[in-house]
Amino acid sequence: MSENVINGKQIVADIRGKLKEEIDLLAAEGFRPGLAVVLVGEDPASAVYVRNKAKACEQVGIYSEVHRLPAETSQVELLELVDKLNRDTKIHGILVQLPLPKHISEDAVIDAIAVEKDVDGFHPINVGNLSIGKPSLLPCTPAGVIEIIKRTGITISGKRAVVIGRSNIVGKPVSMLLLRENATVTVCHSRTENMKELCREADILVVAIGKPKFVTKEFVKPGAVVIDVGINRLEDGTLAGDVDFNDVVDTAGPITPVPGVVGPMTITMLLHNTLQAAKALRA
């Protein structure tokens, strides 16, 4: 493995170790953070992510419960469960795994989660607070991306950052967070002209476009930090990021492989958010 390949295992172990220490202290005082995860339907990838979230909670001492509902669950039934969890005092964080079946409005469900328990950071009030720089629960993948970049040792302030992708879950919030860190941010998307040229100016390149191996070395300034948020399952069953890792690795500076870094960091930031939410609700 080249030296510039970011070691996700080490970062995740470090952060989870610190979370566990803090959670153990709270537990000694008789207080335990609690997370409820809701999974509707049988999407196999979502089932894996939910299982991993429950395992990660156990690892750091967070109480967790998983609500597995059939795909035919109605929106009303799901909203009733969210309402119950909003009022449950042993639950400090609520996460409804996305995507939801087509007949359920994701917006309606996200809007129904209590803002202070929205550990996904997807509620419009948390999104609004992020965009105006007020403290809020931050979306897990974008917060994880910023943490990974900081741990490379580079200073984000003043750097040119390019984000490929403008989704509500990753592209937009990661751009806001980079801006908050005083980067000069450009957001590229499917209609962007001269994308390669723009990307080649980036000191930090974050890729979340959902197209396997889209970014090749022609997009990358030598030495740039490259963070790959894509998780694409190929026909042969293997996973690939949005970055053509083998093509880019010798040009980039610190670079994230897929799998192994951004995904596990997403879950780690969920643990972090659950602890933050629990402390705020306890105060």
Ligand SMILES: Nc1nc2c(c(=O)[nH]1)N[C@@H](CN(C=O)c1ccc(C(=O)N[C@@H](CCC(=O)O)C(=O)O)cc1)CN2
């Ligand atoms: N309510 C939410 N739904 C979804 C989110 C989210 O943040 N909140 N993000 C994604 C899925 N996701 C978290 O839920 C997620 C995706 C991937 C991983 C991960 O650890 N990936 C591994 C590879 C795992 C595999 O073998 O498939 C890796 O990258 O190393 C964690 C979480 C959409 N839905």
